[in-house]
């Protein structure tokens with residue numbers, strides 16, 4: 216399966232790639248699959264299973280399904296208009312399928328969240344049915360992390376032939392050595408199989424623009440995040456504090472944390488974010504990129520492109536041989552993966568060799584091994600927001616530590632990812648995005 220950097224960095228909405236972006240895409244795919252039968256539809260029923268059913272309300276999966284059935288996409292939906300769109304469906308009891316076929320839709324009857332039932336194939340399963348006089352169409356989808364959606368027949372896998380295919384860190388390093396080029400160049404050559412160099416650079420700079428806009432929005436908004444936990448947004452006041460105080464030797468890390476808080480507070484409020492590679496961990500890569508632009512001399516747009524290509528290469532390996540899904544392997548797959556990608560990107564733009572880049576990514580994975588997913592109230596707020604700030608700091612440290620070495624190290628990236636995968640398989644379900652263990656049960660919701 217060929218994975219592009221634009222699969223790993225996509226523009227979406229908060230708060231969750233697997234629980235918001237994925238269900239929205241699945242619901243829209245279902246409506247598209249109806250094809251010529253759309254005008255015959257009188258009723259649609261959606262059922263969400265496993266982690267989606269358990270934490271879907273906190274993650275906005277219910278709203279996402281309504282929006283996807285209405286034909287909205289995570290990329291283009293007007294995030295400011297979402298509350299009104301959803302409220303209109305709820306108050307009228309009517310939904311316009313694909314924006315074309317109006318049907319009655321009662322959430323208590325037509326959208327079922329199974330809190331304790333799972334589909335056997337994957338923790339994030341969804342079944343959609345459309346009825347006319349009889350059943351017209353039934354489809355099962357799985358939200359497999361990072362906003363990726365798989366149907367019961369599997370994803371229609373992208374089989375674009377790439378000049379330098381790789382799925383492991385070992386293969387990537389071998390390619391870099393053979394070709395005598397950095398990680399970003401291998402990734403760029405592969406990306407050219409889909410689009411021109413100009414399109415790639417413009418697309419990645421557009422991703423960077425959305426990341427910056429997200430940080431700006433996060434620094435402007437204050438108040439309490441939605442969902443009932445009464446979590447106060449901190450980024451705006453911290454920003455004012457940092458601006459008013461003289462910088463000291465650790466100020467850079469304060470700024471890294473600030474940028475991550477800003478993104479994840481936007482994500483938690485359902486704002487526009489870049490899935491990087493998930494929404495829960497969406498703050499880490501933008502925070503480290505902001506660090507690069509603000510604190511690294513000579514930083515440039517070309518460096519941003521190289522950073523994202525390098526991070527994307529590590530994302531390809533993580534997605535192919537590990538996991539980027541909290542429901543599959545816990546938070547090690549989300550924050551751990553984002554940290555590894557950011558560390559690798561930073562290491563490369565700071566002049567690291569491919570070996571040092573691989574080392575930085577490995578440090579990022581290794582020191583998140585075993586990290587569980589236990590969001591309080593099923594909301595992507597505690598521990599997620601602060602965890603991104605800490606993960607971003609770790610990424611900077613991982614890159615610097617790798618650059619202080621010569622690239623040789625005992626634990627390879629591939630071994631760290633294999634350990635992540637196996638640890639995730641051993642992890643109890645209550646620690647995998649079900650909000651039934653860890654902080655989720657020890658912190659009293661009020």
Ligand code: SF4
Pocket residue numbers: 495496541545546547549550587588589590595596598599602648
């Ligand atoms: S704890 Fe980690 S994996 Fe779970 S929702 Fe939060 S960021 Fe995502």
